[in-house]
Amino acid sequence: MSGPSRLAPVREACRATGTAAVVNAPGRTAGDGCRSAISSFVLGPDGALLTRYDKIHLSGEENAVFAPGTTEGRFTLGGIRFALATCFDNSFPEVAARAAADGCRVYLASSFHDSAERVARYAQQARDHGLQVLLANGTGTGGSDAGCGLSGAWLPSGERVATAAEWTGAVPGDGAELVLADVRDHITLMSDPAVAAIPVKECGEPLVDVRTAAPALLVAENPHDTLGAFAPLREGVLQRLLAAQKALPDGLRLQFVEGYRPPGLQRRYFEEYADGLRAAHPGWDADRRHRAASRYVSPPEIAPHSAGGAVDLTLVTAEGEPVDMGTPIDASPEESDGACYTGAPDLPPAARAYRRVLNAALTAAGLVNYPTEWWHWSYGDRYWALTTGAGHALYGPKEPDGR
Structure with missing residues (x-):
């Protein structure tokens, strides 16, 4: 056999x-x-x-x-x-x-x-x-x-x-x-040259608004984005999320928090976080600061969110109540003492179990995790291509007008 x-x-x-x-x-x-x-x-x-x-x-x-x-x-x-x-x-x-x-x-x-x-x-x-x-x-x-x-x-x-x-x-x-x-x-970070070296062959797949295209997906409110810029995803990513949701155990569902992020906003987030690291660690050189920042915010030039290929999400109960994932979503390495890393040690047993459930469903659906953030998953972007061995990325950056 x-x-x-x-x-x-x-x-x-x-x-x-x-x-x-x-x-x-x-x-x-x-x-x-x-x-x-x-x-x-x-x-x-x-x-x-x-x-x-x-x-x-x-x-x-x-x-x-x-x-x-x-x-x-x-x-x-x-x-x-x-x-x-x-x-x-x-x-x-x-x-x-x-x-x-x-x-x-x-x-x-x-x-x-x-x-x-x-x-x-x-x-x-x-x-x-x-x-x-x-x-x-x-x-x-x-x-x-x-x-x-x-x-x-x-x-x-x-x-x-x-x-x-x-x-x-x-x-x-x-x-x-x-x-x-x-x-x-x-961990291979977003700032690694191997990620930037992945070529992009844009497949032309459209961005779709998850709120209207997938009513079955629970979308968290975003009070800071009344225009809904956070809600689009590439169509292929959304279909994989829906497949992952079907694979979850009874009593659990996905909660979508953020998908697309305009390149300008991504750059602002990266620069603000890097500035905070500069103030906290004045002895770090520019390269070290750049690498450290990429643990939490992707460098703008290769950001999966700006390609519409990444999603931040969590697990909730069937009634929409949060479950213990170990840290709040978007907790920085500094705030969480590293517990934001997907495989962080010393997590509460319940949080580790829920992360395993989330990982199993999303991995089976074809998405890959950025290991510094348990909530960040992507498909079709450069990090996905590097992780899966694909020859090229399917999605390149998009401007808010779709270009």
């Missing part, structure tokens, strides 16, 4: 817990005599397949049984770019070097090493390439060797920050929780 058809229990576990998983299993191939590949299947928090990586560097008897992969393992999750490598792949320094050059922040290694000395080499790999390294090392017997366990995590400095138990016999040790360092400083 092929790998994907056996992953149903893992998919369900991902959906139930809002976590992602990497599972190693044989994967069917179309060529090379239909030999299987040694594959890594990456499942997202919604249970969907994010990517599949086939081990490139085969060793020993593997060459007689399996087909080698031909492409690098890459995926983006939560705004962070990950690299994948399997066992013998990790013996080739150029694998990690290419991952770093390709903008990856985290290197996920699946291996079956038989000694603590071999596991310890991952510290140097982290230092050499400035990567966070996470190793899942096998335990027990396999062929003529025994996996020693000792799965672990290393910071880019080479410091080991988590270690699982060593396997020493027929009964594995108790293990240890593996926790990477706080990844909030490693």
